[in-house]
């Protein structure tokens with residue numbers, strides 16, 4: 103943790119970047135109480151300031167999540183082109199509801215606002231990769247591909 107923190111300037115202006123860095127490095131993609139305390143200590147600010155930032159932005163998670171984060175866009179262009187049906191398909195395919203993590207800890211299913219891929223709506227993101235022009239079949243196939251590549255490791 104300390105090694106990671108030292109990569110960032112000791113300034114509140116770095117707080118968002120620090121939280122991103124910690125969350126990305128965490129195997130469960132979340133911000134633990136312990137991590138937030140360490141950040142507050144590093145920046146020499148009250149822990150409440152760090153906690154309020156970490157809870158204000160939806161891009162941060164205080165709860166542990168899966169190894170892969172599936173984010174389905176719910177903004178109007180994607181909604182108009184069927185993202186609600188895709189949410190059902192993904193929920194069924196993963197066996198979890200929105201905001202939940204699979205029992206094996208592999209996937210967390212979330213919704214998000216625009217991913218910047220409206221020209222290819224409906225879209226979703228799995229980890230850092232955006233998948234557009236989604237159909238039910240394509241959504242299932244993306245999940246199956248990620249599962250296969252996990253199993254091959």
Ligand code: FES
Pocket residue numbers: 175176177178179180215216217218219220221223224225
């Ligand atoms: S509205 Fe879904 S990617 Fe922009």
